[in-house]
Amino acid sequence: MKTAKEWKEFYSTPEFRTQYTYEGHDLGVSCTQEGTVFRIWSPCAESIDLNFYKDGSLGDAEKSVPMGKAEAGVWTYRTTEELHGTYYDYTIRMEGTVRRTADPYARACGPNGARSMAVNLARTNPEGWEQDKAPERPMENIIYELHVKEFSWDVNGGFPEEYRGKYKAFLCENTTLNGDGIHPTGCAYLKELGITHVQLMPVYDYGSVDETGHPEEFNWGYDPVNYNVPEGSYATDVHRGEVRIREMKEMIQALHRQGFRVIMDVVYNHTYSLDSWFQRTVPWYYYRVHEDGTVSDGSACGNDTANERPMCAGYILDSVLYWAEEYHIDGFRFDLMGLLDVELMNRIRTALDHRYGGGEKLLFGEPWAASESAIEGAAKGALKENLSLLEEGVGIFCDNTRNAIKGSVFDVDKVGFANGASGLEEDILKCMRAWQKTEELDVKSPAQIITYISAHDNHTLWDKIIDTVPDERKWMKVNKMAAAICMTCQGNLFLLSGEEFARTKNGLDNSYNAPISLNCLEWKRVWENQELVEYYKGLITLRMQLPGLCDKTKDAWKRIEDTWTYPGAVGCSIQNTDGDRKVRWSMLYIIYNGRENFLKVSLPEGDWEILADAKSSQKWRHPQEASHNVYVEPISVLVLGKNEEVDRVV
Numbered sequence: 001m002k003t004a005k006e007w008k009e010f011y012s013t014p015e016f017r018t019q020y021t022y023e024g025h026d027l028g029v030s031c032t033q034e035g036t037v038f039r040i041w042s043p044c045a046e047s048i049d050l051n052f053y054k055d056g057s058l059g060d061a062e063k064s065v066p067m068g069k070a071e072a073g074v075w076t077y078r079t080t081e082e083l084h085g086t087y088y089d090y091t092i093r094m095e096g097t098v099r100r101t102a103d104p105y106a107r108a109c110g111p112n113g114a115r116s117m118a119v120n121l122a123r124t125n126p127e128g129w130e131q132d133k134a135p136e137r138p139m140e141n142i143i144y145e146l147h148v149k150e151f152s153w154d155v156n157g158g159f160p161e162e163y164r165g166k167y168k169a170f171l172c173e174n175t176t177l178n179g180d181g182i183h184p185t186g187c188a189y190l191k192e193l194g195i196t197h198v199q200l201m202p203v204y205d206y207g208s209v210d211e212t213g214h215p216e217e218f219n220w221g222y223d224p225v226n227y228n229v230p231e232g233s234y235a236t237d238v239h240r241g242e243v244r245i246r247e248m249k250e251m252i253q254a255l256h257r258q259g260f261r262v263i264m265d266v267v268y269n270h271t272y273s274l275d276s277w278f279q280r281t282v283p284w285y286y287y288r289v290h291e292d293g294t295v296s297d298g299s300a301c302g303n304d305t306a307n308e309r310p311m312c313a314g315y316i317l318d319s320v321l322y323w324a325e326e327y328h329i330d331g332f333r334f335d336l337m338g339l340l341d342v343e344l345m346n347r348i349r350t351a352l353d354h355r356y357g358g359g360e361k362l363l364f365g366e367p368w369a370a371s372e373s374a375i376e377g378a379a380k381g382a383l384k385e386n387l388s389l390l391e392e393g394v395g396i397f398c399d400n401t402r403n404a405i406k407g408s409v410f411d412v413d414k415v416g417f418a419n420g421a422s423g424l425e426e427d428i429l430k431c432m433r434a435w436q437k438t439e440e441l442d443v444k445s446p447a448q449i450i451t452y453i454s455a456h457d458n459h460t461l462w463d464k465i466i467d468t469v470p471d472e473r474k475w476m477k478v479n480k481m482a483a484a485i486c487m488t489c490q491g492n493l494f495l496l497s498g499e500e501f502a503r504t505k506n507g508l509d510n511s512y513n514a515p516i517s518l519n520c521l522e523w524k525r526v527w528e529n530q531e532l533v534e535y536y537k538g539l540i541t542l543r544m545q546l547p548g549l550c551d552k553t554k555d556a557w558k559r560i561e562d563t564w565t566y567p568g569a570v571g572c573s574i575q576n577t578d579g580d581r582k583v584r585w586s587m588l589y590i591i592y593n594g595r596e597n598f599l600k601v602s603l604p605e606g607d608w609e610i611l612a613d614a615k616s617s618q619k620w621r622h623p624q625e626a627s628h629n630v631y632v633e634p635i636s637v638l639v640l641g642k643n644e645e646v647d648r649v650v
Contacts, residue, residue, distance in 0.1 A: 001095045005293030007284035011309065012376070019043075021310045022072040025318050028105030028228070029088075031120045036083040038118075040103060041311065042281045043073025046093045050077050051100075053087040056110010056117060056241060064091070084120040085242065092281060101280035104315070106226050107322075108241040111212050113205045113225040113232075117241035121326060124245040132253045134261050134330045135196075140543055140550040141362065141492040143263060144195040145455060148203060148234045148251075149218060150497070153520035157185045165215065165516070167234045167244075167251040173258060177523055185523040187258050193500065193533070194540035197362070198255055199263040199333055201456060203248060205229040207272035208513070211238045218516040220456060222301070222335055223272035227319050252328055263331035263362060264323055268307060268316045269339035269369075270299040286312050288374040298339050298373025308341040308379035316340075320348050321355065330361060337365025338383040339373050342390060345382045349391045364395030364450050364492070388442040392554075397450045400440055401431040401489060405482050407468065409458035412509070415468045417570075417594050418482040418635075425565035428592060432572065434490040436557035447552040449491035453482050454499050459509045462502040477614065477635040480535050481594070484612065484637035487539040488590050490549055490556055500536035501525045538617030542639070545620070548576035548588055562604070568595035569632075573604060576641070584620075585609070585641025593632040601630050603640065612639040 002010065010016060020043040030037045038050055051061035067075040067090075087110055092099045102109065106116035152159045152169030158179045163169045170187060177183035184192055202221030209219050211232040221231065235244035252262050271278065271286075274295065278286035288296035288304040296304040306312050323329045332348075334340060345363075352361040367384035380386050384396060399409075404427040408414035417424040430438050434446035443449060454461040465478050479502065487493060496503065498521050505511050511519050526533055543549060548559045559575040574588040589608060593599040609623035614636030623641070632638045 001097060001283070003293055004284050004289045004295070005291075008289045008293070011285050016043075017310060020073040022074050022314075024074070025314075027074070027318075028103060028107060029116075029118045031082060031084055031118045032122075033082050033120070035078065035080040036118055038067070038077045038088070039070075040067070040075050040090060040105070040281060041073055042075060042092055042094075044094055044282065045075065046095075048075045048093075049091040051089050051091060052083075053089075053115060056087045056115045056239065058114070082120060083118040084123060085240075086118045087115045087241070088118060089115050090281075094283075099280045102226070102277050104277040104281060105228065107228050107326075108245060109205060109226050109229050109232075110241055111232060111238050112210065113207070113229065116226075119242055119245065121245070124242050124249065126246055126250045126253055129249060129253060132256055132328055134256055134328065135259050137360070138196040138544070139547075141197055142195045142540055142543070143197040143199050143450075143492065143494045144190065144193075144497055145199045145201065145495065146497045147201040147220065147456070147519070148231075149516060150520045152186065153516050154523050157521070157523045159186065162236065165234065166236055167230075167247040168236060170251040171254045173254070177527065183527055185526070187255070187260075189523075189526060190260065191258060193537055194544075195260070195495070197261045197263050197331065199265060199331075199494075201265045202267060203231050203234065203264060204266070205231050209233050216516050218513065218519060220512045222267050222512070224267050224270075225272050225276070227268070227315075228322055249327060256328070261330035261362075262328075263333055264327075264329045265333045265335065266320070266323075267335040268319070269305055269334075269336040270301045270303050271305070274303050282311075285309065286315075288376070290374045296374035298369040298371050299336055300370035304339055304373045306376065307339075307344055308376050313341065313344045313347070316344060317348055317351060321351060324352065324356070324361060332361070332363055334363075334365025334382075336369055337396070338367050338369040338381045339375075340365075340382050341375070341379045342382050342386055343379065345394050346391045349393045353393065359393055359447070362395070362492075363393055364397070367396040368399075384441065387448065388444075390448070392444040392447055395448045395450050395492060397452060397455070397494070398435060398441075398491065400427070400435055401449075401451050401486070401491075402453050404428055404431050405453050405485050406461060406464055409464075409509075412459065412464070412467050416482075417592070418485060419465060419468045419478050420594070422568060425567070425570050428485065428570045429560075429563050429565070429572065431485070431489045432590075433557040433560050436490075436554075445552055445554040446490040446556050447492070450494050451486055451489045451491035452494035452496075453486050454496040455494070456496060457510070459507070460496065460503045460505055461499050462504050463507050463509075466504075467507065474635060476532060479532060480614070481592070481635050481637055483536055483539060484617065484639070485592055487543050488549060488637065488639060490551065493543070495536075497521060498525070501529045501533050535617045538612065538620075542611060542617060542620050545584060546576055546588065547578035547583060548574040566599075569593050569599050571601060584644075585611070586644045587642035589640040589642070591630075591632050591638045593634060593636055593638070596634050598634060599632040601632060603628055603630060607643040608640045609643050610638070611641050612637065614638075
């Protein structure tokens with residue numbers, strides 16, 4: 001068997017690329033009433049047998065059939081039978097070795113993904129699936145990051161016992177705290193909060209949880225095994241491969257029905273193990289290797305996919321389009337997007353726009369890698385430094401904004417503007433305009449920026465505040481201020497689930513495999529921290545009325561005028577017009593006071609109303625007139641609107 005270095009040299013030849021790049025989009029299994037076709041790409045195989053099983057558990061094959069070699073390294077087998085529900089895998093002979101492998105292109109599988117399953121996808125559709133569609137595109141994208149198991153595991157959430165931690169929990173539209181019928185939890189709570197998009201942490205089949213093991217076993221799921229199959233531990237029956245498919249579709253259908261668009265967290269930068277179906281079918285083709293033959297590990301997970309290679313790039317593109325088409329997914333968040341090729345990300349953006357319309361599907365990711373990767377040839381990673389090479393519709397998480405507001409996620413003691421840092425005033429102004437026209441980032445428009453202050457990685461916002469603000473009496477004020485800064489910046493808004501009710505993980509900064517009891521959403525905290533929840537609600541609803549902040553065009557930054565800074569304080573005016581459409585306030589005036597004392601500010605000419613202040617983000621419902629000189633409370637944000645005496649709808 002060739003070494004990794006020898007395989008790398010072999011795959012890098014023009015001859016291999018020309019002879020073995022398959023242009024079709026039909027790899028895997030096509031299963032219909034008319035028959036079933038199996039296709040697998042393994043150009044260096046000497047022979048391949050297709051093995052059939054009655055179930056997805058371990059055991060001997062019921063029968064095996066040889067496959068025929070077709071074009072560009074593809075092997076095929078056809079039958080007139082509809083083999084829906086039949087489990088299968090492959091035996092591949094190559095360079096003196098015999099390997100058993102599941103199907104890298106599988107769309108269904110048995111427990112833990114060890115065996116693939118043929119599936120007639122039409123038979124997995126829930127009732128009304130053909131009519132399912134996403135809600136209308138909102139004025140602003142307010143993305144809420146959720147983990148399926150974390151969402152409904154808390155016994156106080158009021159979910160049926162059999163649905164806790166499952167896809168099915170999202171079908172429960174009227175859950176309340178301990179079933180009291182008064183305090184909404186789950187999706188009912190999310191509707192009241194006002195978010196527009198639910199971003200699901202990994203829901204493809206991943207390897208870090210035993211699907212047949214103890215129900216309390218937990219992992220975030222950034223460990224792909226079968227990229228095109230839903231995770232089985234969230235299904236009510238892991239032993240029937242079609243159940244996880246149907247129940248994931250039911251979840252998405254329910255979220256759409258309740259007014260949410262759905263974003264899928266995808267991890268195409270590495271696999272759970274180097275001993276993957278990719279590796280067993282085409283050794284070392286799908287992985288980056290350094291010139292000396294050592295494995296590239298820019299993901300810090302043991303391997304990096306070689307997504308700049310044609311068949312790997314094609315796999316990822318087809319996979320994204322599959323989830324969008326078959327599961328009605330409305331957007332994609334790419335883990336460690338900096339490890340993916342710029343050209344590939346732009347291809348995905350173009351393909352989604354072509355199929356669904358410009359910008360209909362959100363597309364964004366982390367513009368960084370864990371470390372350097374052995375990317376081949378002239379390919380460039382989709383890193384923050386290469387933002388200018390990405391299409392406008394490919395967005396990035398803006399850690400510049402995150403760090404300016406709350407401080408470093410790597411140095412727990414390093415603070416940001418909201419929790420006491422000095423000298424960040426100019427950075428806060430850059431945050432407001434989504435870093436357009438700055439030296440730090442070459443931003444085409446706010447559409448490229450995900451504005452956020454916390455995500456599943458690192459400390460929760462509340463834990464960061466506890467660690468950096470000694471005076472407990474200030475914690476709530478700092479959290480409110482951080483949220484108000486974030487929600488008055490241009491860009492797409494992103495929240496970690498529970499950020500708005502002071503979610504805590506007891507100071508643990510990396511809870512990827514911590515007990516579910518630590519990771520789950522504690523629904524009673526919604527009511528214990530109702531003051532903070534109401535503050536977030538008001539900010540979200542106010543945001544939807546402010547076109548000056550929601551503008552995603554390339555000239556959005558020009559709306560921000562008359563900027564000023566003072567040690568610990570920042571202010572500006574913002575044009576809030578929306579073409580010919582009437583708006584409640586033609587101008588905004590926003591002041592951030594990070595100081596420990598009151599700040600006196602003289603307002604521009606005009607009739608100004610207080611829309612949000614330190615105590616309430618819902619003053620816009622019954623606006624209070626502001627005098628020419630306003631006094632901004634310590635550690636707070638003041639939002640004012642210029643009253644043009646338009647008709648009010650409260």
